Amino acid sequence: xxxxxxxxxxxxxxxxxxxxxxxxxxxxxxxxxxxxxxxxxxxxxxxxxxxxxxxxxxxxxxxxxxxxxxxxxxxxxxxxxxxxxxxxxxxxxxxxxxxxxxxxxxxxxxxxxxxxxxxxxxxxxxxxxxxxxxxxxxxxxxxxxxxxxxxxxxxxxxxxxxxxxxxxxxxxxxxxxxxxxxxxxxxxxxxxxxxxxxxxxxxxxxxxxxxxxxxxxxxxxxxxxxxxxxxxxxxxxxxxxxxxxxxxxxxxxxxxxxxxxxxxxxxxxxxxxxxxxxxxxxxxxxxxxxxxxxxxxxxxxxxxxxxxxxxxxxxxxxxxxxxxxxxxxxxxxxxxxxxxxxxxxxxxxxxxxxxxxxxxxxxxx
Amino acid sequence: xxxxxxxxxxxxxxxxxxxxxxxxxxxxxxxxxxxxxxxxxxxxxxxxxxxxxxxxxxxxxxxxxxxxxxxxxxxxxxxxxxxxxxxxxxxxxxxxxxxxxxxxxxxxxxxxxxxxxxxxxxxxxxxxxxxxxxxxxxxxxxxxxxxxxxxxxxxxxxxxxxxxxxxxxxxxxxxxxxxxxxxxxxxxxxxxxxxxxxxxxxxxxxxxxxxxxxxxxxxxxxxxxxxxxxxxxxxxxxxxxxxxxxxxxxxxxxxxxxxxxxxxxxxxxxxxxxxxxxxxxxxxxxxxxxxxxxxxxxxxxxxxxxxxxxxxxxxxxxxxxxx
Numbered sequence: 001x002x003x004x005x006x007x008x009x010x011x012x013x014x015x016x017x018x019x020x021x022x023x024x025x026x027x028x029x030x031x032x033x034x035x036x037x038x039x040x041x042x043x044x045x046x047x048x049x050x051x052x053x054x055x056x057x058x059x060x061x062x063x064x065x066x067x068x069x070x071x072x073x074x075x076x077x078x079x080x081x082x083x084x085x086x087x088x089x090x091x092x093x094x095x096x097x098x099x100x101x102x103x104x105x106x107x108x109x110x111x112x113x114x115x116x117x118x119x120x121x122x123x124x125x126x127x128x129x130x131x132x133x134x135x136x137x138x139x140x141x142x143x144x145x146x147x148x149x150x151x152x153x154x155x156x157x158x159x160x161x162x163x164x165x166x167x168x169x170x171x172x173x174x175x176x177x178x179x180x181x182x183x184x185x186x187x188x189x190x191x192x193x194x195x196x197x198x199x200x201x202x203x204x205x206x207x208x209x210x211x212x213x214x215x216x217x218x219x220x221x222x223x224x225x226x227x228x229x230x231x232x233x234x235x236x237x238x239x240x241x242x243x244x245x246x247x248x249x250x251x252x253x254x255x256x257x258x259x260x261x262x263x264x265x266x267x268x269x270x271x272x273x274x275x276x277x278x279x280x281x282x283x284x285x286x287x288x289x290x291x292x293x294x295x296x297x298x299x300x301x302x303x304x305x306x307x308x309x310x311x312x313x314x315x316x317x318x319x320x321x322x323x324x325x326x327x328x329x330x331x332x333x334x335x336x337x338x339x340x341x342x343x344x345x346x347x348x349x350x351x352x353x354x355x356x357x358x359x360x361x362x363x364x365x
Numbered sequence: 366x367x368x369x370x371x372x373x374x375x376x377x378x379x380x381x382x383x384x385x386x387x388x389x390x391x392x393x394x395x396x397x398x399x400x401x402x403x404x405x406x407x408x409x410x411x412x413x414x415x416x417x418x419x420x421x422x423x424x425x426x427x428x429x430x431x432x433x434x435x436x437x438x439x440x441x442x443x444x445x446x447x448x449x450x451x452x453x454x455x456x457x458x459x460x461x462x463x464x465x466x467x468x469x470x471x472x473x474x475x476x477x478x479x480x481x482x483x484x485x486x487x488x489x490x491x492x493x494x495x496x497x498x499x500x501x502x503x504x505x506x507x508x509x510x511x512x513x514x515x516x517x518x519x520x521x522x523x524x525x526x527x528x529x530x531x532x533x534x535x536x537x538x539x540x541x542x543x544x545x546x547x548x549x550x551x552x553x554x555x556x557x558x559x560x561x562x563x564x565x566x567x568x569x570x571x572x573x574x575x576x577x578x579x580x581x582x583x584x585x586x587x588x589x590x591x592x593x594x595x596x597x598x599x600x601x602x603x604x605x606x607x608x609x610x611x612x613x614x615x616x617x618x619x620x621x622x623x624x625x626x627x628x629x630x631x632x633x634x635x636x637x638x639x640x641x642x643x644x645x646x647x648x649x650x651x652x653x654x655x656x657x658x659x660x661x662x663x664x665x666x667x668x669x670x671x672x673x674x675x676x677x678x679x680x681x682x683x684x685x686x687x688x
Contacts, residue, residue, distance in 0.1 A: 305570025
């Protein structure tokens with residue numbers, strides 16, 4: 001966008017030299033056009049060359065052929081836009097030609113969409129996003145992160161306590177787990193076999209892809225549900241962490257808590273962090289709607305929504321990383337200390353990136 | 366806005382002369398650009414948006430189907446070739462790779478379709494383009510990538526979750542809970558019907574709305590013909606000059622109707638309007654020269670109204686006071 005702004009200024013300067021207003025003169029010189037009787041129609045005849053040139057440029061940009069535009073056209077665009085916009089304001093006050101007015105309204109609107117439209121390519125957006133935009137958005141919702149974290153911890157404890165008081169809860173939290181050996185009463189050897197020695201398992205990469213798609217959809221859901229004042233997001237967080245608590249309890253009874261933590265932490269630190277962010281993003285929107293503060297509700301919702309959407313784009317990235325770790329690293333690394341080291345360093349990495357990496361994304365120009 | 370003023374506005378809208386109300390005038394919004402130009406936007410109708418969505422869903426479904434069939438075809442080929450030459454795990458890896466491609470493609474189609482197209486210069490998916498609509502920032506500012514992201518991430522609860530839920534709730538396997546969930550999601554689906562700007566939940570949190578994308582050709586100038594310039598008919602040589610009294614009968618509304626009739630150029634409409642104006646100004650309606658007569662009348666009426674306009678006097682229609 002910086003480029004276009006520079007060009008716009010440059011174009012204005014050049015326009016003063018009147019080299020760029022060739023279009024109007026050309027139209028006036030065109031003797032084949034009969035001179036109109038009405039003053040407003042003559043006004044139009046003098047300027048329609050500019051109008052049509054702008055329309056041609058805009059049509060090309062809309063078709064996505066920005067590159068095929070000549071330098072002269074690109075320089076002329078902002079000048080032409082202003083010219084046509086001023087034609088429109090004059091025509092509104094002096095002309096009763098409905099068709100011409102409608103044409104001008106449409107043309108100025110189309111030009112406005114292009115001059116002020118999203119001129120950020122996916123690459124620039126990504127560079128700004130990774131170079132500070134994402135971590136700033138995460139820091140922008142600090143309160144929601146704390147609430148979501150508290151809810152997740154509470155959910156885990158509730159899950160643990162529920163199953164500890166009555167093991168029947170386990171089947172409620174894991175419905176339909178018919179073929180799963182991880183049930184209350186399973187022996188230590190059986191549980192241990194689910195944690196170690198699966199290097200030979202085939203289909204790891206396909207499994208990773210499936211996990212990513214599944215988890216990403218759940219994270220998007222947690223975010224989207226934030227629209228209802230954030231409450232469903234919190235419920236989704238509780239439900240998911242309660243199953244985690246139940247599983248921790250199950251393995252703890254056989255003295256495998258640390259091994260399970262290692263097994264989970266490889267991808268879990270990344271994945272749970274992503275889920276935390278998604279839930280917090282949902283909550284952030286909900287808070288924007290429920291407590292708009294001094295802003296109008298719609299503006300507050302839109303501001304928080306855009307920040308949360310940035311975070312969500314990052315959540316999808318984190319889930320790709322998590323799926324890679326889950327599909328490959330967890331199955332290939334077979335020792336608890338190494339697993340814990342991998343998980344811990346991932347956690348440190350994310351925390352450092354979000355909270356220590358304070359760079360202004362606007363600095364990237 | 367207070368309830369009383371909202372009520373008054375509603376009453377004014379209902380009781381206004383329907384002739385003066387342009388179709389869809391309650392969808393008009395004005396937006397001021399940084400140059401200070403007031404742009405008139407027209408919000409897209411809910412019908413156009415639904416149409417656009419259906420087209421997009423059909424296209425997405427079609428694309429998913431094509432990719433799936435192509436990958437199955439590829440997989441089939443791999444098995445046949447592989448059975449002859451390769452070792453077992455090589456086949457497995459190839460199939461795995463295809464499965465990953467398939468999962469990624471389905472995820473992208475579901476989540477990336479709208480994102481990709483709405484970030485393009487047109488700000489519209491193929492369905493929206495066909496319906497002649499696009500998205501825009503509500504505050505008149507730049508449309509950013511974050512906005513497009515936010516409005517499309519919410520599609521999940523508006524569309525992809527409730528539709529299967531509604532279908533299963535009808536079957537009744539989930540009982541009351543299913544019905545309750547369906548009602549809950551219906552709120553999101555029907556959200557555009559509960560606000561004046563027809564915003565989806567996604568539009569609300571992104572700060573966007575959907576507007577009509579104008580696409581008009583520049584029509585010919587009206588006052589370039591012989592009849593328009595000199596009031597002289599090229600066909601019959603008749604000379605049409607109208608006096609003050611004859612031109613003061615009509616206002617801008619009638620002028621624009623006349624413009625439409627002239628631009629459309631349908632002979633029966635021309636004849637009807639010609640007869641009507643002649644009767645009104647007390648001329649004897651001849652036949653065969655309607656177009657020249659109307660062009661002359663149009664040009665002189667417009668010249669009169671426009672010169673009054675330059676002095677700040679406007680006459681909306683034949684009922685309003687003298688220009």
